[in-house]
Amino acid sequence: xxxxxxxxxxxxxxxxxxxxxxxxxxxxxxxxxxxxxxxxxxxxxxxxxxxxxxxxxxxxxxxxxxxxxxxxxxxxxxxxxxxxxxxxxxxxxxxxxxxxxxxxxxxxxxxxxxxxxxxxxxxxxxxxxxxxxxxxxxxxxxxxxxxxxxxxxxxxxxxxxxxxxxxxxxxxxxxxxxxxxxxxxxxxxxxxxxxxxxxxxxxxxxxxxxxxxxxxxxxxxxxxxxxxxxxxxxxxxxxxx
Amino acid sequence: xxxxxxxxxxxxxxxxxxxxxxxxxxxxxxxxxxxxxxxxxxxxxxxxxxxxxxxxxxxxxxxxxxxxxxxxxxxxxxxxxxxxxxxxxxxxxxxxxxxxxxxxxxxxxxxxxxxxxxxxxxxxxxxxxxxxxxxxxxxxxxxxxxxxxxxxxxxxxxxxxxxxxxxxxxxxxxxxxxxxxxxxxxxxxxxxxxxxxxxxxxxxxxxxxxxxxxxxxxxxxxxxxxxxxxxxxxxxxxxxxxxxxxxxxxxxxxxxxxxxxxxxxxxxxxxxxxxxxxxxxxxxxxxxxxxxxxxxxxxxxxxxxxxxxxxxx
Numbered sequence: 001x002x003x004x005x006x007x008x009x010x011x012x013x014x015x016x017x018x019x020x021x022x023x024x025x026x027x028x029x030x031x032x033x034x035x036x037x038x039x040x041x042x043x044x045x046x047x048x049x050x051x052x053x054x055x056x057x058x059x060x061x062x063x064x065x066x067x068x069x070x071x072x073x074x075x076x077x078x079x080x081x082x083x084x085x086x087x088x089x090x091x092x093x094x095x096x097x098x099x100x101x102x103x104x105x106x107x108x109x110x111x112x113x114x115x116x117x118x119x120x121x122x123x124x125x126x127x128x129x130x131x132x133x134x135x136x137x138x139x140x141x142x143x144x145x146x147x148x149x150x151x152x153x154x155x156x157x158x159x160x161x162x163x164x165x166x167x168x169x170x171x172x173x174x175x176x177x178x179x180x181x182x183x184x185x186x187x188x189x190x191x192x193x194x195x196x197x198x199x200x201x202x203x204x205x206x207x208x209x210x211x212x213x214x215x216x217x218x219x220x221x222x223x224x225x226x227x228x229x230x231x232x233x234x235x236x237x238x239x240x241x
Numbered sequence: 242x243x244x245x246x247x248x249x250x251x252x253x254x255x256x257x258x259x260x261x262x263x264x265x266x267x268x269x270x271x272x273x274x275x276x277x278x279x280x281x282x283x284x285x286x287x288x289x290x291x292x293x294x295x296x297x298x299x300x301x302x303x304x305x306x307x308x309x310x311x312x313x314x315x316x317x318x319x320x321x322x323x324x325x326x327x328x329x330x331x332x333x334x335x336x337x338x339x340x341x342x343x344x345x346x347x348x349x350x351x352x353x354x355x356x357x358x359x360x361x362x363x364x365x366x367x368x369x370x371x372x373x374x375x376x377x378x379x380x381x382x383x384x385x386x387x388x389x390x391x392x393x394x395x396x397x398x399x400x401x402x403x404x405x406x407x408x409x410x411x412x413x414x415x416x417x418x419x420x421x422x423x424x425x426x427x428x429x430x431x432x433x434x435x436x437x438x439x440x441x442x443x444x445x446x447x448x449x450x451x452x453x454x455x456x457x458x459x460x461x462x463x464x465x466x467x468x469x470x471x472x473x474x475x476x477x478x479x480x481x482x483x484x485x486x487x488x489x490x491x492x493x494x495x496x497x498x499x500x501x502x503x504x505x506x507x508x509x510x511x512x513x514x515x516x517x518x519x520x521x522x523x524x525x526x527x528x529x530x531x532x533x534x535x536x537x538x539x540x541x542x543x544x545x546x547x548x549x550x551x552x553x554x
Contacts, residue, residue, distance in 0.1 A: 144322070
């Protein structure tokens with residue numbers, strides 16, 4: 001059956017395929033087999049790209065801002081408020097605002113996604129850096145560390161658990177929000193969901209794309225947990241102590 | 242890297258914070274001879290911690306000078322100065338994200354010492370401060386308070402600095418462990434012979450660990466600088482007498498041991514080793530209702546006797 005659709009646009013075979021598909025079943029394995037290659041897999045990869053780019057840029061940007069806000073305390077409140085403000089704009093509204101400027105492009109999507117990561121990443125970085133025990137900093141300075149050495153060898157490593165906590169929340173929420181990208185560009189796991197909605201709500205496609213988004217978020221989160229264990233082996237001991 | 246011990250001179254050292262009526266440290270002048278422990282003691286507000294932090298320039302001098310082996314701290318690069326001074330604080334300040342070995346290697350690493358050198362040095366220092374070398378791979382969260390302070394001491398000693406600054410190092414530790422750490426610190430000092438500036442608010446600790454004691458009063462003024470014996474026996478003024486306590490005569494007894502006295506021929510009485518303090522010996526006479534005691538040498542042989550009056554003379 002699926003051969004009939006090969007090469008064609010990604011249209012759900014709702015109404016054309018197996019009895020499961022004809023009856024709009026919740027999980028039609030025939031459809032999954034037939035459309036993994038042309039629908040779900042590309043969407044998943046695009047989704048991963050959209051999220052990874054947003055988190056990457058968001059992380060670098062938030063880190064730069066956190067360096068400024070940490071060193072110059074007076075600048076922390078304005079940066080925080082700006083990040084707060086960006087976070088409160090509904091994503092659909094932000095797309096509306098951006099499309100006239102950046103068009104129906106990936107750029108539009110990334111600007112929106114990055115804006116949503118900033119608040120969580122920035123706040124956690126600042127909290128992490130501020131939370132470094134004063135006695136550790138005093139003994140670093142007293143031992144003859146320069147300011148840069150104190151930052152790189154003491155403050156930054158000790159802020160890592162808080163930074164990771166922020167990174168995990170930002171990652172999960174970005175993977176989730178990235179489905180909305182399909183409003184602007186035909187990419188990501190939001191794309192099959194929107195198409196299925198247009199096609200009289202084809203359940204298998206909505207369910208499978210949604211499940212992939214959840215799985216992606218969970219896998220990314222698990223990877224971050226693992227990475228944190230490798231980078232901060234001491235932090236679990238601290239909590240137990 | 243540094244080594245040996247250095248003479249430390251405070252020369253009219255003054256710290257005046259802007260907007261405060263009186264200075265935190267007021268024209269402090271004193272000399273700590275190389276290899277001696279100088280305890281800064283006094284009530285809070287006496288500026289003892291400020292005086293300590295002036296030395297490694299964590300606090301900047303307002304006027305006056307401080308010299309280490311004749312060299313002003315003001316002409317030295319501040320990070321180089323600090324690397325040459327061991328620093329121990331009450332909260333220990335171990336780096337929680339580093340193993341004990343990495344903590345101890347803090348300053349040697351700044352000097353560019355290779356990893357193998359640091360490993361060997363930390364094993365050596367762990368042993369010196371009375372910890373099993375297996376502690377090297379542990380993290381600070383896996384240590385007790387007393388163990389952390391020992392690691393803090395090992396870290397301060399790692400680069401063999403000629404001068405150590407210790408800011409209430411045993412202040413946060415329970416009394417029993419504190420007494421043991423004090424004893425071990427004194428034993429350690431016999432071995433390493435550093436010049437040490439030691440801050441405490443506890444007079445008994447000052448008397449126990451200090452070769453010399455500097456008593457600071459409100460406004461950061463030096464009330465008296467002398468040996469523990471001299472301060473207990475001849476307090477410079479009412480403030481010092483009150484600060485060291487009404488029991489200063491008893492404290493003075495605790496500073497001397499039986500072997501420092503001239504013995505009489507062996508007579509009857511309870512027996513005490515020659516290393517017993519006069520205070521403990523007196524207590525022994527009182528509990529035994531005796532008039533004299535027999536002093537023993539290390540092998541338990543009677544050396545002679547002492548009467549109650551001998552002890553109190």
